[in-house]
Amino acid sequence: MIRFEKVSKTYPGTGKPALDQVSIDIEKGEFVFLVGQSGSGKSTALRLVLRETRSTGGRVHVAGKDLNRLAGWKVPRLRRQIGTVFQDFRLLPNKTVSENVAFALQVIGRPRSEVKKVVPQTLELVGLDGKGERMPDELSGGEQQRVAIARAFVNRPMILIADEPTGNLDPTTSVGIMKLLERINRTGTTVLMATHDSGVVDQMRKRVVELDHGRVVRDESQGVYDGISG
Numbered sequence: 001m002i003r004f005e006k007v008s009k010t011y012p013g014t015g016k017p018a019l020d021q022v023s024i025d026i027e028k029g030e031f032v033f034l035v036g037q038s039g040s041g042k043s044t045a046l047r048l049v050l051r052e053t054r055s056t057g058g059r060v061h062v063a064g065k066d067l068n069r070l071a072g073w074k075v076p077r078l079r080r081q082i083g084t085v086f087q088d089f090r091l092l093p094n095k096t097v098s099e100n101v102a103f104a105l106q107v108i109g110r111p112r113s114e115v116k117k118v119v120p121q122t123l124e125l126v127g128l129d130g131k132g133e134r135m136p137d138e139l140s141g142g143e144q145q146r147v148a149i150a151r152a153f154v155n156r157p158m159i160l161i162a163d164e165p166t167g168n169l170d171p172t173t174s175v176g177i178m179k180l181l182e183r184i185n186r187t188g189t190t191v192l193m194a195t196h197d198s199g200v201v202d203q204m205r206k207r208v209v210e211l212d213h214g215r216v217v218r219d220e221s222q223g224v225y226d227g228i229s230g
């Protein structure tokens, strides 16, 4: 589903590569943590998957496409297959919970009848039943992140990318968010999550890929945060 073949990325005007010959192969339906110190290249890897930037060496394949060869006009179609969740939720503050989730379907032109049906179903799935008419600032951080996950998942993407989704949440709330991501993963969605949160990594026992100065220094199934390096 996501394959990096000796991928390097050097940003213009910088000497050292942010990613250096990185090879990772992620199958459909896997749950993978990307860990590593600040500046190790995690965000760069996620941005390459979204084709927000291009590699300067090697190949990035996502959902069967070679992203360096993908025409610009096809990028929106690629991104529709990838849901994204961030540390800072990124909800639209002037829209209700339901409207935030509905918006993700409206912008891709889904019919109103589908929106009406699917939004409540998705809110129920993420545990926000009955909160659709609230505004984001009337929700806790954990609930806001659930809205963001509902929005990312509402069109059933093949891949969910999460960049530090528990970064602003306390440990108990984080457990709930991880259970939700696990549930989404069980529907067949491939999950790639960048994190510094050793607690969640250790609790989940999923595959862990560790980057250090842009290189893969560890790739273990059922890994823990510290593992063998660092």
Ligand SMILES: Nc1ncnc2c1ncn2[C@@H]1O[C@H](COP(=O)(O)OP(=O)(O)OP(=O)(O)O)[C@@H](O)[C@H]1O
Pocket (backbone or CB within 6 Å): 011, 012, 014, 017, 018, 036, 037, 038, 039, 040, 041, 042, 043, 044, 045
């Ligand atoms: N747009 C950019 N232009 C130049 N250099 C960049 C750019 N984005 C990232 N870098 C550099 O690339 C390296 C990897 O950064 P990246 O953001 O991928 O790391 P990260 O592991 O996601 O860090 P963090 O955990 O702090 O988010 C760093 O040395 C960073 O300074």
